[in-house]
Amino acid sequence: MTVTTNHTGISNRLLDLVPAAPAQQSRKDFTSDQEVRWCPGCGDYAILATVQGFLPELGIARENIAFISGIGCSSRFPYYLQTYGMHSIHGRAPAIATGLATSRPDLSVWVVTGDGDALSIGGNHLLHALRRNVNLKILMFNNRIYGLTKGQYSPTSEVGKITKSTPFGSLDRPYNPVSLALGAEATFVGRSIDSDRAHLTSVLRAAAEHPGTAFVEIFQNCNIFNDGAFDALKDRSSRDDVTLKLAHGEPLVFGAEGDKAIRRADDGSLEVVPAGSPGVLVHDATATDPSQAFALSRLTGDTHGVTPIGIFRSVDAPTYDEALNTQISDAREKQGAGDLMSLISGGETWTID
Amino acid sequence: MSEQVRERETRRLDRVVVRFAGDSGDGMQLTGEQFTSETATFGNDLSTLPDFPAEIRAPAGTPAGVSGFQLHYSDHDILTPGDAPDVLVAMNPAALKANLKDLPPGASLIVNTDAFTGGNLKKAGYATDPLTDGTLDPYMVHRVPLTSMTINAVHAAEGTGSVNKKEAERAKNMFALGLMSWLYHRPTEGTVGFLEKKFAKRPEIAAANIAAFRAGFNYGETTESFTVTYEVAPARMRSGTYRRITGNLALSYGLVAAGELTGLPLFLGSYPITPASDILHELSKHKRFGVRTFQAEDEIAGIGAALGASFGGSLGITTTSGPGVALKSETIGLAVSLELPLVIVDIQRGGPSTGLPTKTEQSDLLQAMFGRNGEAPVPIVAPRSPGDCFDAAIEAARLATKYRTPVFLLSDGYLANGSEPWLLPIRETLPDLKVTFTTEPNHTGPKGPEFWPYLRDPETLARPWAVPGTPGLEHRIGGIEKSDGQGNISYDPANHDRMVRLRAAKVAGIANDIPPLEVEDPSEQARVLVLGWGSTYGPIAAGCRRVRAKGLHVAQAHLRHLNPFPANTGEILRSYDKVLIPEMNLGQLRTLIRAEFLVDAIGYNQVRGLPFKAAELAGVLEDVINQ
Incomplete structure (x- = not known):
């Protein structure tokens, strides 16, 4: 597989297939004329601003970008971007985007979804998109609640969640979206936070550069139905002590004073130890085996007092769309372009005068 | 072999219905296909009906596991795979049990006597041996020890030294084919070539099958059992x-x-389902045409x-059956x-739910018509014969691209697996469906040129x-x-009302873009119209012929477009005293016709998983005409 570098300096053999923008683009070029209608204070505003801000940096033509969404608050996203877009039906965006990306290698295709859309009604499509490694960028806004239907618990809500549909507390255990994606052997898995623009931009840029399916979980605050779900990761006084910022090739060290680190425990899981302890792990996002990335995904605030954000995994692997399009070009090269009449008159024929 | 040349009578027939029946592992579909291939090469008109169980290998020897293949061929044009077999080949007691009820008295029966063992009789549910208890008295029975003669022939042939007994026995279907080929004067070169090619990697198996095939042919020639052959x-x-x-x-x-x-690359998104999967299999071969096939994780x-x-x-396509x-x-x-x-191909099968996966039915019409939330009109096109599926697919794509709409293509299990001779189309006669994408703004707003994605073509409303890009x-x-x-x-309430009506008007307007409904009424004296849609065309037309041959008058019309109906449909229906609608459902078209045209149509409805028989429909027609 040849890895080339395009005009942005980004190394991505698939992004190279997307035409470059003729001129420098700005955030304004990516802002549609539609009034944004999320609740005031919603975390979605920050994510939209970040995406509108970083898309011009990709240097690809605006008309060759498509955003596909399902149903839910997050899925209104495409309306606010001056790109091609489709607001589809609940849970199906990965399937629709798979058809678009597979048939149009010259497009950069993005999926915007939420925890309910992606993990509940659309769980099957998400798993299979990740497994196939279609060239899609899937942004999953996780607010751990159903917003658009006004506040039922979601597949990422904590056990015991009191909501309109669970007045006695929710019973089912939540998904860990990053663990789920790694379990499906997704080739790119990242996590970021709506309010940390610089970090979110860096993860999204890496996702855009990734050839294949990139899955990014974005912690997003729903200030109406689940306000403060991620406060510990946002509060200036506490966040550095509970957030592990993953950096490829760097030791897994965190804390306001850089005083905590991660190493492998005797049972194979990961544990938090004082920095400087022997055996502190170095993060390798490119490891072919997803085991360590998975182990990292098991670190949570509840269990270990720390939540990793950043890029858990980024490995180069054949993509579904490339492979399919290669089958087509190979068939044409070997057999020539198809001829309709010789196809339909194939097999045994007889002539009547 | 006897040197004596016997004088045998060769009887000329205008048509023959042949049925092969055996265990689903006996290769009956292959045998039927090959007999059909010989028949096509000979130049007969033909129509076939495979009939097989949904289970891949149902318990061997039981009636549940019987697989059958019926072929109707003739010296004139025919419309159906035939009502009842003139000859039945039964490879075991279960095949006999499952098929004997369809065999009219006097018909020929070829039975593999080797398979009529105590165990097999029990598995088939026979208390006594039908070969000896008088069950077969009404038929012309040919008792042939097919299995043992096959094994002997294979082992006597050259180049089959490494073939074991089990492999030799498996060639018995080719013995049956050889015998039938002799009996009905079919050309044999094609079959020999076919076997050589099919087993090219195992020449000993090819030799075994060819030996069995020739032995069957020669057996017919030498045995005393057959006094008449047929042409x-x-x-x-x-x-x-x-x-x-x-x-x-x-x-x-x-x-x-x-x-x-259309000039568009084809994209098929599909999930395997009987009886539609063969379309996915076929299209997946045609990468050189730029066809992309995607086997998805599910129907959705x-x-x-x-x-x-x-x-x-x-050009997005999805293929499925009713549950999908x-x-x-x-x-x-x-x-x-x-x-x-978008073209949605529905190869209808027996329902509801899983229903009868391998059997035919026409019961998805109302699902195609109404099976969605909201006012969601979708045009519907239905082919009338196996070959017509080609033209119907092109028509569905024409409507989908011209009107920017999903279109249903309603085929069924009978059309899907049935076959007929197909006159190859000529490239120049196929329609030009070239699609042009919009590339320029279509509206001028306060800030200049804009693109309005729902600004419609005033004529088509597309x-x-x-x-x-x-x-x-x-x-x-x-x-x-x-x-x-x-x-x-x-x-906005008024806008929604307008949009609902616009989408409805767009689909309704297709009525002006499709051919008018044609009526076949040779005597021009008919007072009864029989109206059909889809795969019932053949049996209905054959039934009409029979009725007309008796001097009665009947008119036939067949709908290719079911939504919208051709513009003249109401006018035609109202010009007859009676309208009869035979359907393989409980009256779905009849419901639509009554609702749309207030015509009190009469239904004839059967849901047996099998196509109508011509004689059956002729009887129904006579009753309606004479009432």
Whole structure:
């Protein structure tokens, strides 16, 4: 597989297939004329601003970008971007985007979804998109609640969640979206936070550069139905002590004073130890085996007092769309372009005068 | 072998119905296919009906595991695979048990006596041996020890030294084919060539099968059992080049043709389901035509991917059967709202639920018509014969691309697996369906040129199709109601009412773009019209012929478009005293016809998983005419 570098300096053999923008683009070029209608204070505003801000940096033509969404608050996203877009039906965006990306290698295709859309009604499509490694960028806004239907618990809500549909507390255990994606052997898995623009931009840029399916979980605050779900990761006084910022090739060290680190425990899981302890792990996002990335995904605030954000995994692997399009070009090269009449008159024929 | 040349009578027939029946592992489909191939080469008109269980290998020797293949061929044009066999080949007691009820008295029966063992009789549910208890007295029975003669022939042949007894026994279907080929004067070169090619990698197996085939042929020649052989002269058919084709293959070719005619790459998103999977198999071979096939994780993803590809400028196709349509319904509604081209192929089978996966039925018409939330009209096209699936697929693609709409193509299990000779189309006669994408703004707003994705063509009411990658036309579409013209989200009550009516009017307007309903009434004196749709065309037309041969008058009309109906449909229906609608459902077209035209049509409805018989429909017609 040849890895080339395009005009942005980004190394991505698939992004190279997307035409470059003729001129420098700005955030304004990516802002549609539609009034944004999320609740005031919603975390979605920050994510939209970040995406509108970083898309011009990709240097690809605006008309060759498509955003596909399902149903839910997050899925209104495409309306606010001056790109091609489709607001589809609940849970199906990965399937629709798979058809678009597979048939149009010259497009950069993005999926915007939420925890309910992606993990509940659309769980099957998400798993299979990740497994196939279609060239899609899937942004999953996780607010751990159903917003658009006004506040039922979601597949990422904590056990015991009191909501309109669970007045006695929710019973089912939540998904860990990053663990789920790694379990499906997704080739790119990242996590970021709506309010940390610089970090979110860096993860999204890496996702855009990734050839294949990139899955990014974005912690997003729903200030109406689940306000403060991620406060510990946002509060200036506490966040550095509970957030592990993953950096490829760097030791897994965190804390306001850089005083905590991660190493492998005797049972194979990961544990938090004082920095400087022997055996502190170095993060390798490119490891072919997803085991360590998975182990990292098991670190949570509840269990270990720390939540990793950043890029858990980024490995180069054949993509579904490339492979399919290669089958087509190979068939044409070997057999020539198809001829309709010789196809339909194939097999045994007889002539009547 | 006897040197003596016996004088045998050769009887000329105008048509013959042959049925092969055996265990589902006995190779009956292959045997039937090959006999059909010989028959096609000979130049007869023909029609076939495979009938097999849903289980891949049902318990051997039981009636549940019997697989059958019926062929009707003639010296004139025929319309059905035949009502009742003139000759039945029964490879074991279960096959006899499952098929004997269809055999009219006096018909020929060839039985493999080797298979009539105590164990097999018990498995088939026979308390006594039908070969000896008088059960077969009404028939002309030919008792042939097929298995043992096959094994002997194989072991006596050259080049079969390494073939074991089990492998030799498996060639018994070719013995049966050889015998039948002799009895009905079929050409044999094709079969020998076919076997050589099929078993090219195992020449000893090829030799075994060819030995069995020849032994069967020679057995007919030498045995005393057959005093008469039969000839059916080639049919006088329209001049041209023919091939034999099944409905699913013709439909696949129609889709490939539609891709070429529209100039759009084909994208098939599909999930395996009987009896539609063969279309996925076939299209997956045609990569050189730029056909992309995607075996999705489920029915919903299959249609979703197809719709996504349509958004990107492909001709999106999804193939399925009734249960799959149920799962795809929400996405079909989305396609109605997005107003993007999409062809939904439904190979109907017995329902409800899993129903009868390998049997035919016409019971998805109302699902195709109404099976969605909201007012979501979808045009419906239905082929009438296996070969017609080619043209119907092109027509579905024409409507989908011209009107930017999902279109249903309603075939069924009978058309899918049945076959007939197909006059190959001539390239120049295929329609030009070239699609042009919108590349320029279509509206001038206060700030200058704009693209309005729902600004319709005043004639067709189709919206412009601008695909991603087109600079300046960036736009968003979705399942939420949008404003007429501009296409922005709109919850305005009057706008929604207008949009619902516009979508309905767009589909209704197709009535002006399809051929009028034609009536066949040779005497022009008919007061009874028989109206059908889809695969019942053959049996209905054959039934009409029988009735007319008796001097009665009946008119026939057959609908290809079921939504909308041709513009003259009401006028035609009202011009007859009685309208009879035979359907393989409980009256779905009749419901639509009554609702739309207030015509009190009479129904004839059967849901037995099998096509109508010509004699059955002739009887029903006579009753209606004489009432």
